Amino acid sequence: MDRRDVADAVFDLLRRGAVGDAINLVAREDEADTRPRSPFFETRPCAESIRMALAANPRAVQGVSDEVLEHLRRAAVMVFLGFGHPSERWLPKGLSTGLRVDSESAVNLLVAYVQERRNILQASQHAHLISGVFIRQGSEQPFPPCPVCRTLEGKRWSLGEQPELPYEHCIHDMGCRCSYEFVYRGE
Ligand SMILES: [Zn+2]
Ligand SMILES: [Zn+2]
Numbered sequence: 092m093d094r095r096d097v098a099d100a101v102f103d104l105l106r107r108g109a110v111g112d113a114i115n116l117v118a119r120e121d122e123a124d125t126r127p128r129s130p131f132f133e134t135r136p137c138a139e140s141i142r143m144a145l146a147a148n149p150r151a152v153q154g155v156s157d158e159v160l161e162h163l164r165r166a167a168v169m170v171f172l173g174f175g176h177p178s179e180r181w182l183p184k185g186l187s188t189g190l191r192v193d194s195e196s197a198v199n200l201l202v203a204y205v206q207e208r209r210n211i212l213q214a215s216q217h218a219h220l221i222s223g224v225f226i227r228q229g230s231e232q233p234f235p236p237c238p239v240c241r242t243l244e245g246k247r248w249s250l251g252e253q254p255e256l257p258y259e260h261c262i263h264d265m266g267c268r269c270s271y272e273f274v275y276r277g278e
Contacts, residue, residue, distance in 0.1 A: 229268025
């Protein structure tokens with residue numbers, strides 16, 4: 092199966108709610124793929140990220156309808172499965188989210204939410220080693236962070252007290268690209 096066909100088949104399974112089958116299909120195709128693996132991209136499906144993406148309801152996209160949220164979640168899963176770009180391909184044409192960001196950025200917000208949530212969950216497993224959480228701004232270039240996100244810069248939270256990311260009050264056209272940074276005891 093060529094990669095595009097795999098992607099379409101996977102998406103079709105997701106649409107029918109057959110999440111396990113979708114993950115298995117990706118794993119099987121990945122196994123059969125003899126091309127050299129990219130050192131930069133994880134092609135193996137991460138079931139945990141996918142489960143979280145399908146249930147994600149981040150504050151950064153609050154206000155979208157259940158139907159839109161379903162579309163965004165499925166597109167985010169396609170990103171985690173390695174078929175994401177451009178993620179618009181997995182959204183109905185001209186989908187209007189009602190958000191201040193476009194639909195592609197909205198998918199990115201869901202992906203970032205799952206990634207940052209996973210980072211927090213992972214950190215919580217060795218919470219005794221962590222003395223605080225900072226929020227790091229997204230890259231300056233070519234799109235500097237927004238002034239609202241900048242107000243988070245330099246602040247320190249106890250693990251569990253940190254604001255949710257992506258930051259719901261972000262006013263950037265592409266949405267918040269902040270990430271958590273952990274401070275370890277003794278640092
Ligand atoms: Zn922002
Ligand atoms: Zn931000």
